[in-house]
Amino acid sequence: xxxxxxxxxxxxxxxxxxxxxxxxxxxxxxxxxxxxxxxxxxxxxxxxxxxxxxxxxxxxxxxxxxxxxxxxxxxxxxxxxxxxxxxxxxxxxxxxxxxxxxxxxxxxxxxxxxxxxxxxxxxxxxxxxxxxxxxxxxxxxxxxxxxxxxxxxxxxxxxxxxxxxxxxxxxxxxxxxxxxxxxxxxxxxxxxxxxxxxxxxxxxxxxxxxxxxxxxxxxxx
Numbered sequence: 102x103x104x105x106x107x108x109x110x111x112x113x114x115x116x117x118x119x120x121x122x123x124x125x126x127x128x129x130x131x132x133x134x135x136x137x138x139x140x141x142x143x144x145x146x147x148x149x150x151x152x153x154x155x156x157x158x159x160x161x162x163x164x165x166x167x168x169x170x171x172x173x174x175x176x177x178x179x180x181x182x183x184x185x186x187x188x189x190x191x192x193x194x195x196x197x198x199x200x201x202x203x204x205x206x207x208x209x210x211x212x213x214x215x216x217x218x219x220x221x222x223x224x225x226x227x228x229x230x231x232x233x234x235x236x237x238x239x240x241x242x243x244x245x246x247x248x249x250x251x252x253x254x255x256x257x258x259x260x261x262x263x264x265x266x267x268x269x270x271x272x273x274x275x276x277x278x279x280x281x282x283x284x285x286x287x288x289x290x291x292x293x294x295x296x297x298x299x300x301x302x303x304x305x306x307x308x309x310x311x312x313x314x315x316x317x318x319x320x321x322x
Contacts, residue, residue: 115157122186123153130212133193137205145209149189152216153182159220176280177225180218180273184225187262188270189215194263218273224280225273 127146135142156179163169163178180188192208203211254261 111161115161118157118182119150119154122182123150123157126186126189127153127212129190129193130208134202134205134208135212138209142205142209145212149212149216152219153185156180156182156185156219175227176276177227179221179223180215180225181227182219184269185215185219188266191263191266194259194266197259198263223273224277226276226279 127150130149131142131146135146138145159178160181189212192203192211196202
């Protein structure tokens with residue numbers, strides 16, 4: 102709002118994200134259950150925190166990449182850190198719903214899976230370039246729906262977080278498929294037409310000069 106953003110602020114923001122979305126979820130999972138595995142649980146928590154830091158560092162390093170294709174701006178490379186933090190805590194949501202607590206080994210493997218998704222090259226749909234304009238007649242229904250969703254989240258937080266985490270993980274293959282379609286379309290558009298590529302250079306046809314009607318010297322013919 103005050104137009105005071107800077108490179109220093111961007112790096113400070115990434116540092117805060119590393120603590121909030123990398124260190125904090127890892128420690129929460131460790132104190133909640135991973136400590137039962139002793140060093141194994143601590144390693145899983147540390148790997149998750151480090152993966153969050155690497156994910157943020159790669160985002161900062163590639164945000165101004167001039168070679169990035171236009172369609173790639175609508176996708177993240179790997180699961181973003183906030184989504185990774187939310188989905189990593191899924192075992193806790195399930196336990197708070199009254200379901201049996203998953204084994205500590207399973208929780209550790211799930212934590213490592215989310216860490217891998219954060220540092221992977223998997224294209225994840227971001228929706229940053231999507232611009233939605235709400236028609237005037239739809240403002241009230243949209244407003245009521247948002248209020249209803251917030252009330253639902255407040256009243257049933259573990260249900261909403263559990264369902265949202267599962268749906269998000271299930272949507273990852275759809276983002277990868279969409280990115281591949283854009284990639285193929287761009288490659289097909291950049292490739293030369295098949296007929297031109299296979300035709301090759303035109304054969305050389307020598308010009309036959311009629312020397313009887315040519316006024317030039319014979320040596321030039």
